Amino acid sequence: MRQTALAAIQFSCSWDREENVATADRLVRQAARAGANVVLTPELFETPYFCAVQNRAFMDLARPIGQHPTIEHFARLAAELGVVIPVSVFERAGTALFNSVVVLDADGKAVGHYRKSHIPQAPGYEEKYYFSPGDTGFKPIDTAYGRLGIAVCWDQWFPEAARSLVLRGADFLLYPTAIGSEPGQPHVDSMEHWRIVMRGHAGANMVPVVAANRIGAETTEGVKMTFYGSSFIADHLGALVAGADRSTEQVIVGSFDLDVCREYREGWGCFRDRRPDLYGALATLDGRSRSDAA
């Protein structure tokens, strides 16, 4: 039996970095008091979602992982509370900028580092302007509370990412997120679509899934966006076990026996019956595998 409690925190983010860190600190503590062993923060919570626009100046927000006061703050908090905290940060690595997550183990040590692989580009989500596509790949990260499968926001739309993480032994999937209205498509509300895709990852891979989103309205250089919260936790069958609303600062927690999930996964037989010999299309962008005769 490996009972593990996973939590997501959701809140709104201002241009006051210290205030955002203080809010996250307060909500992580609240999650820990509720029994959480792993507490997920929203994506890039140190600032408003600056990717709403393309502005060179925002590149100066990025910091090297090893000299990052926010990471240091949450490392101390992780050790104090004995919880695992994946922290989403804007990473500068030499000339490259990444949308990254540093995983802080329950003793405060940084045990892993993931760079967002799939980078969106659409009005209001101008991420290709800022971030290089991540080069770390999908590798679970071992912690005191299980093997974390971590990916970031837009990655959540790609079944390949979820599958790869679970194939490599992830016990559960975590998605720090910043999603809301679509400035380019004002009639679109993707919330239910967003949830069902990740609940599908949970069910297809038979692992719990946690998504932490921000809330609130932000206006960046005239671009107004409303983040829809709705952070949630799904179990290994894809059922919703906890869900936040669209606009309230919230902490949600779901507890799972990771051994029961693993036994269910093995008993069901889907991983046994995979057919890599038929998956050539997945290794291409156009679906035409190189071994195709036609």
Next chain:
Amino acid sequence: MRQTALAAIQFSCSWDREENVATADRLVRQAARAGANVVLTPELFETPYFCAVQNRAFMDLARPIGQHPTIEHFARLAAELGVVIPVSVFERAGTALFNSVVVLDADGKAVGHYRKSHIPQAPGYEEKYYFSPGDTGFKPIDTAYGRLGIAVCWDQWFPEAARSLVLRGADFLLYPTAIGSEPGQPHVDSMEHWRIVMRGHAGANMVPVVAANRIGAETTEGVKMTFYGSSFIADHLGALVAGADRSTEQVIVGSFDLDVCREYREGWGCFRDRRPDLYGALATLDGRSRSDAA
């Protein structure tokens, strides 16, 4: 605009093959009257689900595709009604047996043939005893009413199959199915899990999905199974647009503009942003891609 109405029929199956064909015929006609352009039958509807047990004699139920009265029957019906009918059959091909689907176009011509790729094995679902894993791969089939992405039952648990079909141009996904109680795990009711995984495929790939399941209790050589129906149609965002109940003979229909779905898919950008360079794990059974350093 390419408005296409997709239907699923669900019914119970007896040991009287002619009766099962007559039932399917009647329900296909009902679906056509309701405006359906494509009508999906349940898996292996000519007989009870004989895979409940391992019995050599049931192998004699398989027939070559070219000499198959049920296929001939539905070819005539497809031409008469002007609808596309994918027919699920037990195929004999020389010494090999497959769990197959033959797609009959709206003029009655057989335009494609798919052999189930992922073969389950569990108490009550003894398919590895009967069927060789299919060798056709995941290739959409062109018809008068769109490019069909067809896969069969257990295939529905594999995101790789759905993704491959859509990467290769499928407009929608169809899953003939036979699923219900688990003789080896009497406490398991997989219905919601089953639906959420396929709704996830719909949402992640942004195509409509149809699943047609059988209903009814069947006892085969002492093994009792109850098939849970719940055939459904999901839209390209994974929302449920039609759902049958667990025990009633039913026809369900959902209508989609396939061009609107395609435009949404392209506009959303997920296919643009795929990272085949990071998907090496998917080409393996153990998640260890050959290019992994560690």
